[in-house]
Amino acid sequence: MKFLDQAKVYIRSGDGGAGSVSFRREKFIEFGGPDGGDGGRGGDVWAEAVDGLNTLIDYRYQQHFKAKTGMHGMGRNMTGGKGADITLKVPAGTQIFAEDNETLICDLTVVGQRFLLAKGGNGGFGNQHFKTSTNQAPRRANPGLPGEELSIWLRLKLIADAGLVGLPNAGKSTFLAAVTAAKPKIADYPFTTLYPGLGVARIDGREFVLADIPGLIEGAHEGVGIGDRFLGHVERTRVLLHLISAQEENPGRAYKTVRAELEAYGNGLTDKVEIVALSQIDILDADQRKKKAASLKRAAGRAPLLVSAVTGEGVEAVLRALMAVVAEARDAVPAPVETRWRQ
Missing domain, CATH: 2.70.210.12 (GTP1/OBG domain)
Known part of the structure; x- marks a missing residue:
């Protein structure tokens, strides 16, 4: 479609x-x-x-x-x-x-x-x-x-519980395809994802809606690359999953680039709960994982989760972290009051 x-x-x-x-x-x-x-x-x-x-x-x-x-x-x-x-x-x-x-x-x-x-x-x-x-x-x-x-x-503005953000080729579409029934286009070149996509993820008998948007690059708020117009589709989410590819030479710098674009866009995106994960870790050995995770921890101020959508390593931990935030937000929302729509 x-x-x-x-x-x-x-x-x-x-x-x-x-x-x-x-x-x-x-x-x-x-x-x-x-x-x-x-x-x-x-x-x-x-x-x-x-x-x-x-x-x-x-x-x-x-x-x-x-x-x-x-x-x-x-x-x-x-x-x-x-x-x-x-x-x-x-x-x-x-x-x-x-x-x-x-x-x-x-x-x-x-x-x-x-x-x-x-x-x-x-x-x-x-x-x-x-x-x-x-x-x-x-x-x-x-x-x-x-x-x-x-x-x-x-x-x-799509309505989803969680949103995927990151640089192009951070593994967002691969993660979405691995945890939902969505079938996004996946390829080894930047901006494979041109439009937002939705999928329903399930963990421990519960489910939530996950939104994937095109990757952000430095200057996106000024129209560089695809720009930041699709960020509106994660405005309504309760939590952001920020994926940083293990292929990045400097994961900390990659993290800061995306955070700067979220801040430039505004509308409360930087105030949302953020879960940081180092993705595509299947390409790293143990020492490389430790070094890149440390670089990302220094930039984000907390230890990142490690995940590989290809092998499934760490996927459940990420889903549980997302589900915990979504469930807490749902519990905090009062029961809907019947509203009289304009007649």
């Missing part, structure tokens, strides 16, 4: 239906009077977070969405039917911004959450509303009010 995490769309709610000019015509009733019904209300435009989506790719191919116009009023005081609504279905974690791409309209974080983006126009009055003592047969009815129209930005 192709990945798209940002899209601009145009939406318009339906116009209200026109009121009717009609008169009551029945046998033996000479002056029946006006009986024109009101027009129906135009359709609304909604956004809804749905299950089973993790990309906005559908909005690359369709960017215009218009709800239906309300039905016109009819005789016998019959009100026109409401125009059909239209719903933009988006993944949970989608934020919706105004056209300036800065003003947040809503943040859909829960499957089933709905938000009214544009309300349909009201229907026009039929001529029954304009009868007066001096005008018993009005030939006037109102048109429906126009709907609302606006351009909005959809911006997806």
